[in-house]
Amino acid sequence: MADSQADPIVQVRGLRNSFGDQVIHDGLDLDVRRGEILGVVGGSGTGKSVLMRSIIGLQTPDAGDITVFGEPTIGREETEAVEIRKRWGVLFQGGALFSTLTVAENVEVPLREFYRDLDPTLLSEIASYKVVMTGLAAEAGPKYPAELSGGMKKRAGLARALALDPELLFLDEPTAGLDPIGAAAFDGLTKSLQKTLGLTVFLITHDLDTLYAICDRIAVLADKKVIAVGTIDELLALDHPWIQEYFKGPRGRAAENARDALQGENDTGAASREEQNPTELTTRQRAGDPAAQMPEHAARTS
Ligand SMILES: Nc1ncnc2c1ncn2[C@@H]1O[C@H](COP(=O)(O)OP(=O)(O)OP(=O)(O)O)[C@@H](O)[C@H]1O
Numbered sequence: 559m560a561d562s563q564a565d566p567i568v569q570v571r572g573l574r575n576s577f578g579d580q581v582i583h584d585g586l587d588l589d590v591r592r593g594e595i596l597g598v599v600g601g602s603g604t605g606k607s608v609l610m611r612s613i614i615g616l617q618t619p620d621a622g623d624i625t626v627f628g629e630p631t632i633g634r635e636e637t638e639a640v641e642i643r644k645r646w647g648v649l650f651q652g653g654a655l656f657s658t659l660t661v662a663e664n665v666e667v668p669l670r671e672f673y674r675d676l677d678p679t680l681l682s683e684i685a686s687y688k689v690v691m692t693g694l695a696a697e698a699g700p701k702y703p704a705e706l707s708g709g710m711k712k713r714a715g716l717a718r719a720l721a722l723d724p725e726l727l728f729l730d731e732p733t734a735g736l737d738p739i740g741a742a743a744f745d746g747l748t749k750s751l752q753k754t755l756g757l758t759v760f761l762i763t764h765d766l767d768t769l770y771a772i773c774d775r776i777a778v779l780a781d782k783k784v785i786a787v788g789t790i791d792e793l794l795a796l797d798h799p800w801i802q803e804y805f806k807g808p809r810g811r812a813a814e815n816a817r818d819a820l821q822g823e824n825d826t827g828a829a830s831r832e833e834q835n836p837t838e839l840t841t842r843q844r845a846g847d848p849a850a851q852m853p854e855h856a857a858r859t860s
Contacts, residue, residue: 565591565592566589566590566591566592567590567591567592567626567627567725567726567758568588568589568590568613568624568625568626568726568758568760569588569589569590569623569624569625569626570586570587570588570589570609570612570613570622570623570624571587571622571623571624572585572586572587572621572622572623573585573586573587573588573609573612573619573621573622573624574586574619574620574621574622575605575608575609575612575617575619575620576620581782582605582608582782583605583608583609583612583619583622583782583783584782584783585782585783586609586622586779586782586783586784587783587784588609588777588784588787589787590726590758590760591758591774591775592758593752593756593757593758594758594759594774594775595748595749595752595758595759595761595772595773595774596758596759596760596761596773596774596775596776596777596787597761597762597763597768597769597773597775597776597777598610598760598761598762598763598776598777598779599762599763599764599769599776599777599778599779599804600778600779600780601780601800604779604780605779605782606730606762606779607651607730607762609779610648610728610730610760610762612624613626613631613728613760614643614646614648614728615631615632615639615643618632619632626642626645626646626726627642627645627725627726629642640672644672644722645722645724645725645726646724646725646726646727646728647668647718647719647720647721647722647724647726647727647728648719648727648728648730649712649715649716649718649719649727649728649729649730649732650715650730651730651731651734652711652735653703653711653712653714653715654715655703655711655714655715655718656703657702657703657704658702659702660699660700660701660702661689661694661698661699661700661701661702661703661706661714661717662682662685662686662689662699662700663685664703664714664715664717664718665684665685665688665689665714665717665718665721666681666682666684666685666721667718667721668718668721668722669681669684669685669721669722672722684721685699685717685721686699688717688718688720688721689714689717691717691720692713692714692716692717692720692747693713693743693747694710694713694714694717698710698713698714708735708736708740709736709737709740709743709744712732712733712736712744713744713747716729716732716747720751723755724757725756725757725758726757726758726759726760727751727757727758727759727760728759728760729748729759729760729761729762729763730762731762731763731764731765732744732748732761732763732768733745733763733765733768734763734764734765738767741765741767741768742767742771745767745768745771745772746772748761748772749771749772752772761773766804766805766809766812766813767813767816769790769813770790770813770814770816770817771817773790774789775787775788775789776788776789776790776793778793778798778800778801778804780798780800785798785801786798786801790805790814793805794806
């Protein structure tokens, strides 16, 4: 959960982005609070990825101000920008692994980039640690991306994003393309990283289960802006048609029901149920998710 409402780790003000005549953002404001998982949703093409790219400096906006860790990020000298970039990790859509490098070598890329004199043994030890930290077997380290399943590729991408011990993690549709069990396991991993490492997470997703299961707040992009930010209950109190349709459509209701069902289970005491039937496993336990014990995980609905 967010430590403080008054402690934004990312602040975006008056952002404008366009490509030719196509205006993507106009007057967009957003705060990401320290310690929260902020879900970012919106219809296709509303500019979620462009927003992320603007924050991490891959897209130069037409106008607006962006600060990360209290530092302005637009127009900085490269040496200053590097110091800021070191403090975040990014998992791009699809993982964006280098196909000619092994998983471990992929994880080593940012370490080599930012710490050129790192001892090779230490480099390899850090890479192995990050691989295992994402729930991959150590044996995945020497494998090439083509030898991995979709879920393993996402974890490998996450291991690379975590290479520099970031304070802030950007995830662009991390569960897209994963089967429901794999997606739930990835959600669990994200939540456990937030809790154990104190990470702040900016998470672009279309996945309603992810929103219900792990997001502290949700930002909704529409009409070239962030039209609302809040918890799901706060968003549901608004009468914006897209928000109502998104959360109250059949998939939204299914995700809500799954969350409520799981909360009900937790309220009645999972421990006593286990005593009655010690062989009963949750979906995520069956998926082998190390973070499967956490009550925040709702059952996936699709
Ligand atoms: N480099 C670019 N050049 C031209 N247009 C671009 C560029 N990058 C993005 N766009 C356009 O900006 C708009 C927003 O793209 P973006 O990828 O941010 O959408 P999104 O909300 O992430 O969509 P989705 O949910 O489908 O991934 C789209 O119309 C896209 O075609």
